[in-house]
Amino acid sequence: MKLRRRAQATESSAFTEPGSLEVGARKLALPNGMTASFAVTGYPREVGAGWLEPLLTYPGRLDVSLHVEPIPQAVAAMRLRRQLARLESTSRTDAQHGRLQDFAAEAAADDATNLADSLARGHGRLFKVGLYLTIHASTEPELASEVERVRALASSLLLDTQPATFRALQAWTTSLPLAVDSLRTTRSFDTTALAAAFPFTSPDLAAPVGDTGVLYGLSATGSGVIVWDRYNQDNHNSVVLARSGAGKSFFTKLEALRLLYQGVEVAVVDPEDEYARLARAVGGTCLHLGAAGVRWNPLDLPAAHGPQDDVLARRAMFLQTLTATMLGRQLTAQARAALDAAVIATYQEAGITHNPETWTKPAPLLADLVTTLKSSEQGAELAAQLAPYVSGSYRELFDGPTTTSPAGHLIIFSLRDLPEEMKAVGTLLALDAVWRRVANPRDRRKRLVVVDEAWLLMKEPEGARFLFRMAKAARKHWAGLAVVTQDAADLLGSELGQAIVANAASQILLRQAPQAIGAVGDAFDLTDGERQFLLTADRGEALLIAGPANRAALSIVASPAENDLITTDPAELAQIDHRTPQRPGPAADHRHDDEGDPL
Structure with a gap:
């Protein structure tokens, strides 16, 4: 780069060489404009969180450089x-x-x-902090006007600014992302004051951010970013509501991917196999329920349990929930009694009793339970109604012992291969398997359980109760439940659905349909402006709600690499497939042939 110094800046910024610049006393003339830099030398006695936001949201081109050095x-x-x-x-x-x-x-x-x-x-602790402002403009008169406005804005924040006289070049390089402070005009800050000056904060959010904070996106009302930590809230649950195509699955996959960066274990119930590309990229496990050769035995007992747990009794209660979901109706008292007796008898025939030493024996199958039901007068009708799952069209999933067990840092339960009538059953089976891991007292860690298209389970009363129990108990096991749905009516139209929303400390709303905005607005106490925002929001624009004190409109952002992993846009997928030929990834894709051998 060729440097030409002179005492006074000229109005001309046209040079014979494109890489040259002119250095004046207080201005720097670049080939495409001019700059003037200032150092902040005076600060207010007290500052609040996000006090740099007015400078960051300045409508002109203003570079704000903050240099921090610990003492x-x-x-x-x-x-x-x-x-x-x-x-x-x-x-x-x-x-x-x-x-x-x-x-x-x-x-x-x-x-x-x-x-x-x-x-x-x-x-x-104490830190040396240098704050510098570099103003850009096309011409010298325009630069003078911008300098006057920026210095007035700084004065309104009780900041004293001094021009970098005869050090214009050093001031310009200080404002570049080089981590070099050539001016060394610093002030001592303590930890609290420095944290308040952190530029990546939003004044709309007052909740603290811990070590698992996730970048959600850019603030829609300013240039700040929205960083949210679900594990630093009252509970770790979330609800994502949006109409089809608004970006709810994109947002959910983006958060899951960024939580994986921080060591959080993620399990997903995926109705449409949308998470397969992500699982392959990060070495996750993908279980295709309903695929040929894949078996799942709902009578399996968990391998890990607490010393006081009665695993057999818990399994009997879950089988009542599963049976009610299979039949699509609540069980009568007589049917529950007959089923409970049949479950205990079936386990006893397999040598499994309430003695924990017997719980490691091979579990009976669903067909064995139906056979036991047939032998009693009260259970015969129930056995006939369960026949499609053991000898009819839906028998393949339950026709044998479980072929694989979920394991890994990312577990995907894909339900795409299941018929529509089996989606709710598959969701319940997946959640039961995930809950066994979450409730394992020997393996406590941060976990996220994602239920995509939760309306599939919410339409079944017993399934909705199971999801509600998970929402209530997840926090005790260091887990968060993310309920994602495009059908607001199924979630908000029942007491259980409203209770799930009430037990979610993080609520994310994307674009809503006009027919649903009334129910959504009443449930989340939205203002008229927030309702209008959700009706006109573009894809990827959302409203984060975490109580009355934390409401922020944001635009969800992802890097190109993240976008390639999580997008479901057919046009983008076609470009990705054309650009990068499909190769087998490291994910464990559990499909089996009819003999149970991996394909």
Whole structure:
């Protein structure tokens, strides 16, 4: 790069060489415009969270550069002692000479004392912080106007700005993403003040962010970003509501992928096999329920359990829920009693009793349970109604022992190969398998359970109750339940659905249909402006709700690599397939032939 220095900036920015620039006293002339830089030398005594937001949302082109350098504890303590000594000496001298009290010095002394106490207790640290502003414009008159507006905005924030006189080049390079502070105009900040200056914050969200914060997207009302940590809320559950094509699955897959980066185990109930590409990319496990050779035995007992758990009794209760979902209606008291007796008798015939030492024996099959039901007068009718699942059209999934067990950091239960009449049953079986992992007392870790198209299960009363119980108990096992649906009526039209929403600390609403906005608006207490936003939102625009104090409109963003993994747009998929030929990925894709051998 060729540099030409001169004392005064010229109005011309046309150079004979495209890589040249002219350095003036306070301006830098680039081939495509001009810049002026300022260093912030004065700050307000107190600042709030996101106090840099007005500068970040400035409508013109303004580069805000924040340089942070930690100060060693020993050096920070020594400087604070010196500062306190100077302030105390000044105060005593003024008192001896009868001068009026300097309230600014008294306030500085109080601040220094509090900061020294915080450092001594290990509650914070000191940092050198440099804040610099670089303003861009096309012409010199336009630059002068922009400089005046930016300095006025900074003054309104109680920030004193000084031009980088005779250091325009150093100021410009300081504002570049090079991590080099050539001006070294710094001020000491403590941890709290520095955290408040963190530029990636949204003033709309007051909830704290822990070590599993996820970037959701950009704020729709400013240039800040929305970072949300579901595991730092009252509970870890979420509800995602949107009409078809609004981007709800895209958002859910994006959050799951970014949680995987942070070591969170994710399990997904996927009705349409939309997560297969993601599973292949990250080495996840994909189980295709309903595919040829894939068997699932609902009478299997969990291998891990607590010392006081009665696994057999819990399995009997789940089989009642499963049977009611299979039949599409609630069981009568007589049918429940007959089924419970048949379950216990079936396990006893297999040598399994309430003695934990017998729980490792091979479990009986659904066909064995139906055979036991046939032998009793009360269970004969129930056995006839379950016949399609053991000897009829739906028998393939239950016709044998379980062929594989879910394992891994990402587990996908794909239901695409199941007939529509079996989707609710498949969802319930998948959730039961996931819950066994979640409730395992020997393996506690952060987990996320995603139920995509939850309306498939919500339309069945027993399935809705099972989902509600998961929502209530997930937090106790360090897990979050993400309920995703495009049918707001099925979720909000029942007491159980409303209870699931009430037990979700994170609620994400994308574009809504006009027919559903009334129910959604009433359920989430939306303002008229929020309702209009959801009616006119583009794909990927959402409203994050986490109580009255946390409401933020955002635009969901993903990197090109993330987009290629999670998009379901047919046009984009065609381009991806053309650009990158399909290759077998590292994901464990569990399909089996009729003999049970892997294909």
